[in-house]
Amino acid sequence: MDSKLGKSWLLAGYVFLYLPIVTLIVFSFNDSKMVTLWGGFTFKWYGVIAHDTEVVDGFILSMKVALMTATASVVLGMLAAFAMVRYKSFFGRTTFAAHINAPLVVPEVITGLSLLLFFVMCEKLFGMPERGIFTIWAGHTSIGMAYAAVVIQSRLLEMDKSLEEAAMDLGCKPFQVFYLVTLPLIVQSIMSAWLLTFTISLDDVVSTAFLSGPGSTTLPIVILSRARLGLNPTVNAIATITVAVVAVGVLATSMWLSRQERMRAAEQSAAYREGMQVVEA
Amino acid sequence: MDIAKRVEKNGFLRFLKRDWGKRSVIGIPYVFLIVFFSLPFLVVLKLSVSEADGIHYEDLASYVDGIVNIKIKLSNYIFLSSDPLYVETYWSSVKFATINTVICLIIGYPFAYFMARSAPGIRPALLMLVSLPFWTSYLLRVYAWKGLLDDHGVFNNILMWAHLIDEPIKMMHTGFSMTIGMVYTYVPFMILPLYATLVKMDLRLLEAAKDLGATPWKAFWLVTVPLSKNGIVAGSMLVFIPSVGEYVIPELLGGPSTLMIGRVLWDEFFSNNDWAMASSVAVTMVGLILIPLVIFNKYQADSGGAKGV
Numbered sequence: 349m350d351s352k353l354g355k356s357w358l359l360a361g362y363v364f365l366y367l368p369i370v371t372l373i374v375f376s377f378n379d380s381k382m383v384t385l386w387g388g389f390t391f392k393w394y395g396v397i398a399h400d401t402e403v404v405d406g407f408i409l410s411m412k413v414a415l416m417t418a419t420a421s422v423v424l425g426m427l428a429a430f431a432m433v434r435y436k437s438f439f440g441r442t443t444f445a446a447h448i449n450a451p452l453v454v455p456e457v458i459t460g461l462s463l464l465l466f467f468v469m470c471e472k473l474f475g476m477p478e479r480g481i482f483t484i485w486a487g488h489t490s491i492g493m494a495y496a497a498v499v500i501q502s503r504l505l506e507m508d509k510s511l512e513e514a515a516m517d518l519g520c521k522p523f524q525v526f527y528l529v530t531l532p533l534i535v536q537s538i539m540s541a542w543l544l545t546f547t548i549s550l551d552d553v554v555s556t557a558f559l560s561g562p563g564s565t566t567l568p569i570v571i572l573s574r575a576r577l578g579l580n581p582t583v584n585a586i587a588t589i590t591v592a593v594v595a596v597g598v599l600a601t602s603m604w605l606s607r608q609e610r611m612r613a614a615e616q617s618a619a620y621r622e623g624m625q626v627v628e629a
Numbered sequence: 630m631d632i633a634k635r636v637e638k639n640g641f642l643r644f645l646k647r648d649w650g651k652r653s654v655i656g657i658p659y660v661f662l663i664v665f666f667s668l669p670f671l672v673v674l675k676l677s678v679s680e681a682d683g684i685h686y687e688d689l690a691s692y693v694d695g696i697v698n699i700k701i702k703l704s705n706y707i708f709l710s711s712d713p714l715y716v717e718t719y720w721s722s723v724k725f726a727t728i729n730t731v732i733c734l735i736i737g738y739p740f741a742y743f744m745a746r747s748a749p750g751i752r753p754a755l756l757m758l759v760s761l762p763f764w765t766s767y768l769l770r771v772y773a774w775k776g777l778l779d780d781h782g783v784f785n786n787i788l789m790w791a792h793l794i795d796e797p798i799k800m801m802h803t804g805f806s807m808t809i810g811m812v813y814t815y816v817p818f819m820i821l822p823l824y825a826t827l828v829k830m831d832l833r834l835l836e837a838a839k840d841l842g843a844t845p846w847k848a849f850w851l852v853t854v855p856l857s858k859n860g861i862v863a864g865s866m867l868v869f870i871p872s873v874g875e876y877v878i879p880e881l882l883g884g885p886s887t888l889m890i891g892r893v894l895w896d897e898f899f900s901n902n903d904w905a906m907a908s909s910v911a912v913t914m915v916g917l918i919l920i921p922l923v924i925f926n927k928y929q930a931d932s933g934g935a936k937g938v
Binding site: 354355357358361362364365366367368369371372375382385424425427428430431434435438440444447448450451453454455456457458459461462463465466469486487489490493497547550551553554557558568571572575576578579583584586587590591594595597598602 | 769
């Protein structure tokens, strides 16, 4: 293949991927009632959303749900990943695997609808739970833990088990092995799983629409209801803030993670070298 | 002493293998998924065959005067399979998902190919640039296309300003706008697995093909494409399955002519308040997704056996 074609294909692809995001950002600074007609530079839409209680409340609720979801998803996903990787046979393992993977392929309209009907049934039988932050969290977590399990599972599979065995030989207690050896080795995947489930939850609109009650509107629900009606500069301003936060967050995390990785590699090779010196002496 | 035995005696694995440890590691996520994923789906299954009036529904089984009555109502399903609107919606969902998958493959395959053949030093950056949009809100990225494709949107404004057209071209709320939105959203799901298989490919195979007299084109079709089959299948599944049930894209970018099953379910539930009907649509939708999944699993099982070749 000639490289000119290659380069232009890649360039065109990236333009396709980034053009919509760039226009979103550009038109958030547009001082005109017509959202897509340039009328001068302004920050006014940022002021408007800062005083928009619907947006601010939605944002706060979204952050709460996302924090709860990411944390629960990572804990549950980690347990599920351990179960899948460390136990090659237990009663119902195939069903267990299917349960972990199913939320990844089932469309969210179905996840949302079924959970809502389930909660309505529970409410009839037990008088709880009411639709709100808990029901949204349950929906997000059942999807999020599936993603977390996949991410952590792949790390556990490639992990060198001899390190755990060595720690045990040196007299570590089970929990010590987990905290001192296993956890540091998989912390990268835990961090990325946490971030992934956090953004999935922050972004989720379909299952949330089914599971939220009258007083619990998340930010994506606010955005969807405005976007349905047409173009709206406040949505552009929200988008720009999101993109900025995400870009900074992802870059910072990936830099931190790669530094951690390099440090660990250096420590490991230093330890190895010392060990060899001892052996030689 | 045998290492495995020492491990067994000594620690972490024993902790995991001790019954209560094992039970909670498996049990906690299992119970969570059963309660919040499987049970709810059984509720949907039940409701789809229940006698219902709007949001009130009867129990399937009743016990009157010593007789257990079990009522299973299939009329929803009969209606679904005979009503032309629903049949058409199913077809149209499959059609749009297929079109989306094919276009993603046409755009994504060369993209992944050129990425995998670029200088190793810039590959991480190229990869990062593909996955970065993932991290920003999908809802906002779909909304962005509204601003580009609207009658008074960016594209029409530019074309009018350049006097290439006098009247705005109608792009929004058509099959065109919806397909663009779907391709835009799902093309990274195609690129990433394809890249993963293409980057691992042994380039000496292409040299061998060349030595044996194959033209670059022929080598591409006879060597590269067959070797990347796993990536093609995985990417196509990752694109096809979620796009069948898509709601947000048809809602924001589609129009009256772009029927999608996810949107019909939503309307059935939120606008018509017909919970039983929405449940039946959900059950048939699962059926629609199971077919490609079964094929995919069978394919994976088959190719797993042939991996040694």
